[in-house]
Amino acid sequence: MxxxxxxxxxxxxxxxAGVSKEIYAAAFSALVGREPMEPARTEGRTDRLIMRDMFVREGLPVPDWHSIETALAQAGEARLGDLRRRGxxxxxxxxxxxxxxxxxxxxxxxxxxxxxxxxxxxxxxxxxxxxxxxxxxxxxxxxxxxxxxxxxxxxxxxxxxxxxxxxxxxxxxxxxxxxxxxxxxxxxxxxxxxxxxxxxxxxxxxxxxxxxxxxxxxxxxxxxxxxxxx
The missing domain is CATH 3.40.50.1000 (HAD superfamily/HAD-like)
Structure with missing residues (x-):
């Protein structure tokens, strides 16, 4: 069947092992120039919602999606080694x-x-x-x-x-x-x-x-x- x-x-x-939240924080930092005040809230949500929520909670305008996606991909690629070691x-x-x-x-x-x-x-x-x-x-x-x-x-x-x-x-x-x-x-x-x-x-x-x-x-x-x- x-x-x-x-x-x-x-x-x-x-x-x-926490690498996901580090990826979101790194992407945020790459776009804003500082670390977020709070970690990302995930729990099964999509990256679109997770990142938008981070900017809204920080009282910042939400960047265009292309910029966010590029920052996320770069942050993810940079943490492959961390994921292998810790996850x-x-x-x-x-x-x-x-x-x-x-x-x-x-x-x-x-x-x-x-x-x-x-x-x-x-x-x-x-x-x-x-x-x-x-x-x-x-x-x-x-x-x-x-x-x-x-x-x-x-x-x-x-x-x-x-x-x-x-x-x-x-x-x-x-x-x-x-x-x-x-x-x-x-x-x-x-x-x-x-x-x-x-x-x-x-x-x-x-x-x-x-x-x-x-x-x-x-x-x-x-x-x-x-x-x-x-």
Missing amino acids: ELMVLWDIDHTLIEN TALPGVHEVLKAASAQRRWVSSVLTGNIAPNARVKLSAFGLDSLLDLPVGAYGADAELRPQLVAVARERARRLRGVAADVPTVLVGDTPRDVEAALTSGSGVVAVASGIHGPEELAAAGAAEVLPDLSDTKRVLGILESFAGR
Whole structure:
């Protein structure tokens, strides 16, 4: 059965060990000339919203998006080494992504709030980029709200891989915003309590399937296969 699986990155596939917030702070500093007074607020939001919020909270005009995106990409590239030293791929991630990529009729990509260059940096730091169909993914520059990214990924899968519009889609992520994006787009969802949100909070957000992590490859693949058959 055909299926499109869209994985979140931070705290679902990798632990970034604070590097993400350093990237936002560095991008802000490059644009403003000083450090932000408060760290970025992330929690599953897109880079467009995260950076805009930083400027609004500081009482500053929001720069044009091209300038912000360029600063973010430069900050992300500069921290690849830090990410490799301090971060890690989460338990079972290599194995489950390899297993998903081996499914002949599946498209396995990402749905992330990160801009595409920084998504690639984070995945390549741990050798995960080759296990995902990244051109099909949806990224933080593509829309402001996470639910809107699902349509972006579906359209790219149709255009680039010939995937039919009605192929089942399932999101895998660690925040209530991942759950919301799935539910409001008619997608399935597998919530993973590997970030700051516990199983009860993810279930309360509407996730019927909640896992502690992705370490049980057989179980994860079985759940994903169940969505393919719906």
